[in-house]
Amino acid sequence: MIEIRNLDFSYKKTPVFSGINLSFPEGSIYGLLGENGVGKTTLLKLICGLQRPTVGTCILDGQTCHDRLPSMLQRIVFLPDEVLLPDMATPQRYVDELAPFYPTFSQGTFLHLMQEFEVEPDRKFREMSFGQQKKSLIAATLGLGTDYILLDEPTNGLDIPSKAQFRTILSNCAGEGRTIIISTHQVRDVENLIDPIVILSNNAVLLNAPVDRITEKLLFEYGGEQRPDALYSEMQPGGYLNVLPNTSGEESKLNIEALFNAVLRNKNTIKELFKM
Amino acid sequence: MQSTFNLRRFGLLLRYDLHRCHPRYGEVGRTIISGIMFPTLMMLVQLLMGGELYEGSAMVVYRLCLAVGYPIGMAAIQHFQLYPQVAKPGKGIYFALLPASKSEKYLSMLLMTLVVMPAITILGALALDTLLALFHVGPWQEFFWQHEVDWTINPWIAANMAVAAALPAVVAIWINTIRSKWITLLAFLAWLLWLVVSVASMVALLRWHTNKFDTLLGIAFGIQLLALVAAIVFGRRRMDRMTY
Numbered sequence: 001m002i003e004i005r006n007l008d009f010s011y012k013k014t015p016v017f018s019g020i021n022l023s024f025p026e027g028s029i030y031g032l033l034g035e036n037g038v039g040k041t042t043l044l045k046l047i048c049g050l051q052r053p054t055v056g057t058c059i060l061d062g063q064t065c066h067d068r069l070p071s072m073l074q075r076i077v078f079l080p081d082e083v084l085l086p087d088m089a090t091p092q093r094y095v096d097e098l099a100p101f102y103p104t105f106s107q108g109t110f111l112h113l114m115q116e117f118e119v120e121p122d123r124k125f126r127e128m129s130f131g132q133q134k135k136s137l138i139a140a141t142l143g144l145g146t147d148y149i150l151l152d153e154p155t156n157g158l159d160i161p162s163k164a165q166f167r168t169i170l171s172n173c174a175g176e177g178r179t180i181i182i183s184t185h186q187v188r189d190v191e192n193l194i195d196p197i198v199i200l201s202n203n204a205v206l207l208n209a210p211v212d213r214i215t216e217k218l219l220f221e222y223g224g225e226q227r228p229d230a231l232y233s234e235m236q237p238g239g240y241l242n243v244l245p246n247t248s249g250e251e252s253k254l255n256i257e258a259l260f261n262a263v264l265r266n267k268n269t270i271k272e273l274f275k276m
Numbered sequence: 277m278q279s280t281f282n283l284r285r286f287g288l289l290l291r292y293d294l295h296r297c298h299p300r301y302g303e304v305g306r307t308i309i310s311g312i313m314f315p316t317l318m319m320l321v322q323l324l325m326g327g328e329l330y331e332g333s334a335m336v337v338y339r340l341c342l343a344v345g346y347p348i349g350m351a352a353i354q355h356f357q358l359y360p361q362v363a364k365p366g367k368g369i370y371f372a373l374l375p376a377s378k379s380e381k382y383l384s385m386l387l388m389t390l391v392v393m394p395a396i397t398i399l400g401a402l403a404l405d406t407l408l409a410l411f412h413v414g415p416w417q418e419f420f421w422q423h424e425v426d427w428t429i430n431p432w433i434a435a436n437m438a439v440a441a442a443l444p445a446v447v448a449i450w451i452n453t454i455r456s457k458w459i460t461l462l463a464f465l466a467w468l469l470w471l472v473v474s475v476a477s478m479v480a481l482l483r484w485h486t487n488k489f490d491t492l493l494g495i496a497f498g499i500q501l502l503a504l505v506a507a508i509v510f511g512r513r514r515m516d517r518m519t520y
Contacts (some may be wrong), residue, residue, distance in 0.1 A: 045519075045520065048373060049372075049373075050369055050372055050373070050519060050520040051519045051520070052517075052519055066519075068372065068373075068378065069377070070282070070285065070375045070376055070377050070380075071375075073373055073374070073375035073376075074375040076373075077373070078369065078373060080366075080369060082366060084366055084367045084369070084370070086370055087296045087370075088295075088296075097292050097295055097296075098374075100288045100291075101285075101288060101292075101374060101375040101376070102375065
């Protein structure tokens with residue numbers, strides 16, 4: 001479990017987080033959403049120990065994250081947004097060098113993922129397209145078999161079929177009891193994948209709730225007229241999509257983009273609704 | 277699992293670092309190129325000191341400096357070639373997140389920079405020296421072991437050489453953890469100046485084989501040793517605080 005308690009963080013004089021509290025119990029795929037610059041990537045870096053909190057703690061299964069102890073590092077992997085090619089020439093050589101450090105590494109899983117992504121494991125990184133490099137790194141990351149997987153914009157650069165493959169692969173990974181945190185703007189790529197959803201804003205956590213609680217508290221009304229009492233309305237083919245407080249207990253299908261906009265525009269209402 | 281130091285894990289880390297430098301064929305190329313440039317530098321020094329280009333003792337001086345001065349120059353540079361990611365926030369995450377302790381990573385860097393890479397460099401340069409002697413190229417008319425010279429050396433000179441060989445490389449490791457271009461540039465210029473002065477001094481001391489400078493050498497040894505220890509300690513402390 002990842003626990004963040006009273007965490008403050010700033011880059012020199014720019015505050016990013018102020019007294020935030022979050023926890024990520026095991027076995028779920030968390031969606032980490034937020035506007036540009038709110039600190040999604042920073043939060044991922046704090047969790048894997050690449051950054052040190054100014055105040056407060058970030059603990060992973062009882063270990064302080066920024067100590068970066070080997071026992072913690074063996075259980076967590078971070079795939080950044082930018083494609084940073086490792087020193088080794090090919091994906092297979094890269095995982096061959098990493099494998100001894102990760103007892104949970106599975107060559108079979110790695111090769112299976114490379115096959116799914118249709119990328120040759122012995123092909124040189126420099127001969128691959130951006131998307132192929134990204135897929136190779138995703139396969140290597142998931143093949144390490146760590147308990148915690150942090151992905152920053154994992155679908156950037158992937159073509160449409162690859163995004164579908166990514167969703168399938170990730171669903172299978174989560175089923176094995178792992179904790180996966182995905183930071184993304186491309187919510188449509190992961191819409192049916194992420195649960196719970198965490199939305200960050202400047203210095204605060206606006207929402208941290210599972211999908212069933214969200215749809216319990218909020219109603220997503222499709223195809224109707226624009227409602228004046230809606231938290232958020234959006235014109236779509238066939239009518240308006242309205243996001244309203246769910247006073248009737250009706251079930252509805254979550255629209256993450258609409259949720260995001262509703263949360264950003266009604267911070268206090270959301271806070272009250274979800275008692276945060 | 278031991279959190280600070282585990283021998284097996286440290287061995288894996290050394291192997292990992294060795295494999296990282298293996299595909300870098302540039303290291304072999306750089307060894308050859310600097311192997312050619314080094315005698316040119318030594319000949320200039322010899323000329324400045326008024327010696328003859330093909331004088332026997334000049335070749336001894338050159339060859340001894342090859343064993344010390346050459347790795348001095350290359351070890352620090354090779355550290356930045358092998359570990360550019362230590363100081364870079366982007367690619368540095370691979371280094372930071374590799375499951376090994378900070379002590380193991382630092383010790384591995386020290387070993388690679390101070391022992392492994394210099395050993396490879398010296399072997400490469402000596403191989404070139406032997407090849408040149410095999411084909412009697414220019415002043416290389418005999419193999420280095422064929423020189424009839426007194427190989428005993430002032431112990432203070434030897435001690436200074438040992439510390440002098442290690443100091444720039446360790447300082448390079450420390451500099452690599454500082455993400456300031458101006459400090460890095462300043463340190464590089466200071467190191468370059470020190471390199472020129474120390475190599476020239478060792479050449480002069482070896483040439484004259486005198487015990488007149490024992491006290492001075494002893495003091496120089498002490499200062500360099502202090503600087504070496506400080507650089508190692510500061511470098512380790514910097515690694516603890518590095519963020520990416």
